[in-house]
Amino acid sequence: MAEIRFKVNGEDTVVDTDPSTPLLWVLREQLKLNGTKFGCGIAQCGACTVHLNGTPVRSCSTALAAAEGAEITTIEGVAGADGARHKVQAAWIEHQVPQCGYCQSGQIMSAVALLRDNPDPSDEDIDAAMRGNICRCGAYGRIRAAIKSAARA
Amino acid sequence: MGKWTRRGFIAAGVLSGGVLAVGVGIREGHRAPKLAGLVADEDETLINVWVKLSRDNTITAIVPHSEMGQGVFTSMAQMLADEMDADWEKVTFEQAPAHEAYANYPLGREFIMGDATVPGFVQDSLNGGFLRIAQSMGLQITGGSTAVRFTGMGGMRIAGAAAREMIVKAAAKTWNVSATELRTENSYVFADSMGLSAPYSDFALQAGKYAPPTQPKLKSPDQYTLMGTSVPRVDIPSKTDGTAEFGIDVDLPGMKYAAVMGPPVLGAMTQGVDDTYARDMPGVIKILDKGSFVAVVADGYWQAENAIRQLTVTWSETGAEQLTHEDIFQKMRAAMDAAGDKGEKDVTVGNVQRAMANAARVYEAEYTVPFLAHAAMEPLNATAWVRDGKVDLWSGLQNPLAVRDEIAAALDVKKHDVTIHNVMLGGGFGRRSNADYPLMAVEIAKEFTHPVKMIWSREQDTQQDWYRPASVSRFKAALDADGMPLSWDNLFTEKHDPPEASHIPYKIDNQLIHYANAEHHIRFGPWRSVDHTQHGFFIESFVDELADQAGMDGYTYRRKLLAHSPRYTKVLDTAAEAAGWGREVPDGRGLGIALVDSFGTVVAQVVEVDVTGPEPRVVHVWCAADPGYAMNPDGFIAQIESGIIYGLTAALYGEITIENGAVVQSNFHDYPMLRMDQAPEISVEIINSGEKVGGGGEPGTPPIAPALANAVFAATGVRVRSQPIANFMQGLS
Known part of the structure; x- marks a missing residue:
């Protein structure tokens, strides 16, 4: 057990737990941020994607220790301070992307990071940034269209 | 109207x-x-x-x-x-x-009965099938x-x-x-x-x-x-801001977490659990030997999962410990050999033997498909709270009422003392119609007064599934001098539902469609479009082979055989026109077509494939779908797109294999999914014919595998007779 301090969605946070615990389970079970999903546990599906100091990481395979002193952003933290939807979230609704919706928190976190680093991504850029996120409902075409639409917004 | x-x-x-x-x-x-x-x-x-x-x-x-x-x-x-x-x-x-x-229930009846196009003489067996399903699916x-x-x-x-x-x-x-x-x-x-x-x-x-x-x-x-x-x-x-509540998100006061482990060989029972290492691990509350599975209950899920991996469980022998998937295919072929021309009858029209005798020639082919897991994004889970003779269960279920009844029976409580809280499902595809996982959660939770959330690891989800069956299908067609079919003889294994899945849309005067099931220990589960997944591939691949035998392209040949049905013809024409059927394609590319009528919706798809890379890449899918009337056109298109990607994933990569009686694959690294960079462009055209309204969730899936296989043939001259197609192609190089 150890006290680990970090920021989650802008808020100072302290947890006292085994530092080898994957960040995913700390977010879900201790901080009750359930928008980040468990999919595979081995960084193969992307459902658990969050930002660690702005970089998308797979929280199922990121030890809590790695979050020490870091800024973590989850799906609950991507909307604007006024609660306004992020342009990626708005594009997701415009294109009616989600079906079952389970993978979409991770998809959106990957897309938000992509557009922040690359405001006008090509198809190849989208492939590279999004191929770590599996969608079993097969919404890939709509995800691509929504990313392009958010890039224009 | x-x-x-x-x-x-x-x-x-x-x-x-x-x-x-x-x-x-x-x-x-x-x-x-x-x-x-x-x-x-x-x-x-x-x-x-x-x-x-x-x-x-x-x-x-x-x-x-x-x-x-x-x-x-x-x-x-x-x-x-x-x-x-x-x-x-x-x-x-x-x-x-x-x-x-x-x-x-009457809807389920309708599901099984299909519509009036089902021949009258099979009604009795359909009723039987319906009752069986009603009992098992609830x-x-x-x-x-x-x-x-x-x-x-x-x-x-x-x-x-x-x-x-x-x-x-x-x-x-x-x-x-x-x-x-x-x-x-x-x-x-x-x-x-x-x-x-x-x-x-x-x-x-x-x-x-x-x-x-x-x-x-x-x-x-x-x-x-x-x-x-x-x-x-x-x-x-x-579903864009993390607030949608899935089963795995249920949070109750005092709740603990459970990890579970089932037998590697399905059907085995525990014969001893050595918890020397696990019992003192951090957070571990209790280790449960439940006979058909073991569970670790802990303060957190990760602690429970870590501990369960440290258990040494001895499982009983079922007799399947030496079996491989190849052995199961052999059993199927043996059952088919034994049946000969006397399999259980699905369809008998005209006289196949007489047609054979009059044929210019006879053409035969055999196809296989492998077992498949469902791999919904949300691993199976259920949260149960058992106290004071009452049971509450929170879970994403395709069949909540049957689950309620099974829980009541298993715990010997009254049905009205069981409350099911159904939450959103992170994918179902048929897997969540089974009551196994909610029952396990209840069996665990009854040992406590507080609620317990049971979560399956991805490995358990992959290895403890109810699988799309592997199956074998053999065809024999009598052809006239022009290569048109005088008869259609199809013997297959693994008859499940819906009963009409093996029927063909084509007008062929003499038909014998029959089956011979083989016993094996890999349990059957309904998988998106159920029997249509395999029959779509079998039938539409063989028709394409017949087209080639007749020296025609797949579209022209099908069109001749569909002349009796303006509805089918229109769907086929629409897809072909959208794809520009007949156009020149570059070297290393090919177009393939397929048509399947399933769940009341007629779907034709044309695939353009590129085979110049290490594995076939689907460039574009053109799809025409006639659901009678699309209530929500964009929602319907989304379902068709989804069905195509689901079917394409299976066609390209999907394969569950069996070694030593156990499922080999365990997670997305060895049971791969189609990803963004492999996803084709998809164009869907809806035809509102005014016919009886059909379904949307499943009909997009069956045609994609044969359309792809037929496109591979167009590009390479090689027939694909087994899946997954990516493996098949690797075998050629």
């Missing part, structure tokens, strides 16, 4: 006293009070089983299906609201509780693409129309005018001649006193205001 109305009437009339009858809960002496207690809050009048009208004039559609991505809440509410002339902005939805009054089913075509057409629309008529009747009495002088719009009743208008809710109490009409008048398509429009899905905003 007449046909739809008659269907609706049958649902409301013949099935009255059952679940579909409009207002079944309202009649005096019926179960209205009990039912009202379940679905009505204070200040709400229950006017029939599928609609609630609140005092603030909001209307709630009560949807007896589970939301697993198919937009069912939206399409059901849309159908209800349109018939009711409701204000869409004030329509909400609620999921029906697991209760007999909501059971869509009652409140989401599956078989039934939501729109049965619950919607037969239930929601009639409920909405009946509700509207009852409100109008109540308004006529209140205002003392003839009902014919009234009109309805946006949840208001208007008496234009008197200058009166009032919200529906003003008449709710009075309307609730009437017996509902058994034949409410339904709208014709020219009167639709919501049906046929792409109303945005109501559940989508919550």
Whole structure:
């Protein structure tokens, strides 16, 4: 057990737990941020994607220790301070992307990071940034269209 | 149109006293009070089983299906609201509780029975099949693409129309005018001649006193205001900000977490659990030997999962410990050999033997498909709380009512002491129609007074599935001098549901379609489109081979064999035209076509494949789909796109293999999924033929594998007779 301090969605946070615990389970079970999903546990599906100091990481395979002193952003933290939807979230609704919706928190976190680093991504850029996120409902075409639409917004 | 109305009437009339009858809960002496207690809050009048009208004039559609991505809440509410002339902005939805009054048993019957095109002589066996399914799948089913075509057409629309008529009747009495002088719009009743208008809710109490009409008048398509429009899905905003609640998100006070482990060889039982290392691990509360599985309960899921991996479990021998998937294929082939031309009959038309005798030549081929897991994104999970003789269960279920009954039986409690809280499903695809995982959660939770959330690892989810069966299919066609088929002889293994999946859309005068099942220990589960997944591949690959034998392209040959059906011909033509069938494609590319009629929807797809890379890459899929009428066109297209990607993933990569009796694959690294960079462009064209309304969730899946296989043939000259296709191609290089 150890006290680990970090920021989650802008808020100072302290947890006292085994530092080898994957960040995913700390977010879900201790901080009750359930928008980040468990999919595979081995960084193969992307459902658990969050930002660690702005970089998308797979929280199922990121030890809590790695979050020490870091800024973590989850799906609950991507909307604007006024609660306004992020342009990626708005594009997701415009294109009616989600079906079952389970993978979409991770998809959106990957897309938000992509557009922040690359405001006008090509198809190849989208492939590279999004191929770590599996969608079993097969919404890939709509995800691509929504990313392009958010890039224009 | 007449046909739809008659269907609706049958649902409301013949099935009255059952679940579909409009207002079944309202009649005096019926179960209205009990039912009202379940679905009505204070200040709400229950006017029939599928609609609630609140005092603030909001209307709630009560949807007896589970939301697993198919937009069912939206399409059901849309159908209800349109018939009711409701204000869409004030329509909400609620999921029906697991209760007999909501059971869509007759819908399940319809699912199994198919429509009138099923030959009369197989009706008896269909009834048998239906009863078997009804027992095993239970009652409140989401599956078989039934939501729109049965619950919607037969239930929601009639409920909405009946509700509207009852409100109008109540308004006529209140205002003392003839009902014919009234009109309805946006949840208001208007008496234009008197200058009166009032919200529906003003008449709710009075309307609730009437017996509902058994034949409410339904709208014709020219009167639709919501049906046929792409109303945005109501559940989508919550799926973009993390607030949608799935089973895995359920959080209860004092809740603990469980990890589970089932037998590597399905069917084995525990014979000892060594927990020397696990029992003292951090957070571990209890280690449970449940016979058919073991569980570790801990303070957190990760602790439970870590500990369970440290258990040494001895499993009983089932006799399957040496088996491989190849052995299972051998069993299937042996069963087929033994059956010869005397397999269990599916279809017998004309005289195949006589046709063979008159044939210019006979052409044969054999195909196989592997076992497949479902791999829904949300690993299976369920949260149970057992105390004071009562059970509460939270889980994403395709069949909540059957789960309730199985829990009641397993724990020996009364059914009404079991409460099912159905939450959103992170994918179902058939897997969540089985009661195994909620039962396990209850078996664990009964050892405690606090709730327990059981989560399966991805490895358990992959290795403890109920699988799309591997199967073998053999074809023998007698051909005339032009290469056209005189007869169609198809012997296959693994007959499940729906019964018509092996039937062909083509006009061939002599047909023998029969099967021989082999016993094996890999358990069967319904997998998106069920038997159509394998038969779509088998039938449409073989037809393509026959086309080649006749020196024709796949489109022209099919068109000749579909001349009897303008509906099929139009779907085929639409896909072919969209794809530019017949055009020149670059070297290393090819076009393939396939057509499958499943769950009442006719779908044709053309695939353009590129084989110049290490594995085949699908460039574009052009799809034409005739569901009769698409209630929510964009929602329907999304379902078709989804079905294509699901089927394409399986066709390219999907393979569960068996070694030493156990499933080899365990996670996405060895059971790969199609990803963004491999996803083709998809174009979908809807044909609203006006035929009986078909399903949307499954019909996109069956044609994609054969369309791809046929495209590979066009590009390479090599026939694909097994899946996954990526493996098959690697075998060639």
